[in-house]
Amino acid sequence: MAGLIRNAQLSEDSWRLLDAGAFLRVGESGLIPDFPPGADVLVPLRLWQCRRDELLQREGRVGVLVDGADEPQALADALPHAALIAIRIPVFTDGRAYSLARLLRSRFGYAGELRAVGDVLRDQLLYLQRCGFDAFALRADQDARRALAAFTELGAAVRRPYAWARAA
């Protein structure tokens, strides 16, 4: 994985993606021998739904990977347990992740790490952040250090002196 930005700073990534194929290869034992039991694992939503109990019995933290198109209700039961929700952005012009992030933060009260993954580019970071993302796994070709400048742009947009403008 290329650069990771957390809370507008460069960061190391402790999370390991566990996809369905890897899991099924273990023979459906419910254990995850590929990773140390203490590792933080990020699992696709479908896998969370099928293997919820086994995942919760592990020592390590669990994160859930969803698509921008997923319904927030579908991951409602994961939110109290997840230390990470990663929303996959298939192409940077797909704006569904922005609305999903808003909903998870404002309506579902999710307060853990909310990470954008996939086609995540420097020039979308600002609006993603304003919709509630606090972590960004940049696309491999992006320069994470230089991308940090994005967060200082358009400060005035969030400083309107009206009550309605503080809603976001």
Place this chain on the structure above:
Amino acid sequence: MYVYDAIDQRLVEERVSQFRDQTRRYLAGELTDDEFRPLRLQNGLYVERHAPMLRVAIPYGLLASRQLRQLAHIARAYDRGYGHFSTRQNIQFNWPRLEDAPEILGELAGVQMHAIQTSGSCIRNVTTDHFAGVAPDEIVDSFLWCELVRQWSACNPEFAYLPRKFKIAVNGAAADRAATYVHDIGLQALRGLDGAAGFRVIVGGGMGRTPVIGEAIREFLPWRHLLTYLEAILRVYNRHGRRDNKYKARIKILLKAIGPAAFRDRVEAEWACLRDGPGTLNEDDVQRIDARFARPQYEALQDLRLPAAGAFGAWQRRNVHPHKQPGYAAVTLSLKKTGVPPGDVTAEQMDALADLAERYSFGELRVSHEQNLIFADVRQADLHALWLRLRALGFATPNIGLLTNIIACPGGDYCSLANAKSIPVAEAIQRRFDALDDLHDIGELDLNISGCINSCGHHHVGHIGILGVDKQGAEWYQVTIGGNQGLTRPGAPAALGEVIGPAFARDDVPDVIERLIEIYLAARESEHERFVDTVWRVGIEPFKEGVYGRAHQERATERRQLAAA
């Protein structure tokens, strides 16, 4: 005129810095074409046939004289000395260099202007009635609500990557002069039982390749819920609108796919969570924004009776409009003089108009979606002097509401999307109908020309609409009749035109229009029955038959029968 506060000013300046850096990185090869595209589009830059085209926002069509002078300066310094007023109350420059774009945006920021979200898959510049604030049939002053929508939508982080472009229109008067039924969202102002303002919310109208009349999904939305309700609609669209096919990505397609009732249910369910929440408007905030509008200080005057004869009388009848303030009038400056592309204005004309606006209309003017300019606050006592000056400048053609007041997009002469040219067609029709006396006999008629199915010339809602189509590489023109842009008079709601038959070659278009007019003149019941009223009364068959001939019709019927057999 809305006067920026410090935050408004900082935002446009920060936006310029942001785009300057994005342009620099693009030119340095750090951004690909695909990555740069939405960034430049949301700053008004298209890549067009000859050069980039820059579309500058004129929020709700309202413009101060010093801003117009700045547009003149930009036209001279960065373009070829002219600009084009569009059907969305914006101005477009057809010849800027990409390298200069950040500089131009900086010049705009200097006069409280911008090009934010004038293009791209986002919430576009909000449009309204060009007689807002002065119309005798006013329900609310729509400028205030437009400004709120502008502040809410500009740089709104959630809705910058919608499935497709999104256009909002607000109409504040009894007559719909903002075409609210052919916008993604149309807001029609109303007064509730207690006299408080609210809006009928119309969703899913639009033109383009799938023209649709919008559906009213809420009959009365109290004003304090305006922004939360917009948020609910936009969120439902952003989450559920199609993204796999750009021709099926507008909100009207979502409405059609799930049905207006199901769509309304989704919006209402979303709104139930937002209603009365922090996005709700309060009186203080609305008043603070209202107070930032510098409004004309009218003198106490009486209405005058002006001479109705001659050319001045004709101009008054067509181009002068009633005003809610006694002794004042609103004036339309026709940008539809024959031989001039509709909507085009030179830098010199802009300067002269800025002077006139200062002298005769409190230093303000408006752009109408019919591509004309409006002086909204002229003393009736000044009308004659103003008319003389406008006549000298070529802006006094008395054709407002008439056939030669043609609405046309830039078409194939400039636009890379166009299938066909529109400007030469407009000119040929204007030349044919130039005898103004004839026009007055013909009465009110909206004629709209689009160079392609994107419908920038709004041909679907023209009483006569002309659409450029491509047939094996040649330019052809399809004609529709019976469209109507909105409730400009009681009992005449928005309507989409019907195609009368196979397309015509360019040279034949003036003949076809003349034939349609002849059929109308023979069929109308009185001089008060407009062309479109006649079409609605008798249907399109007599027009088809008159244009294509009975033999043609019979052949067409035969072909249909054969095909059905």
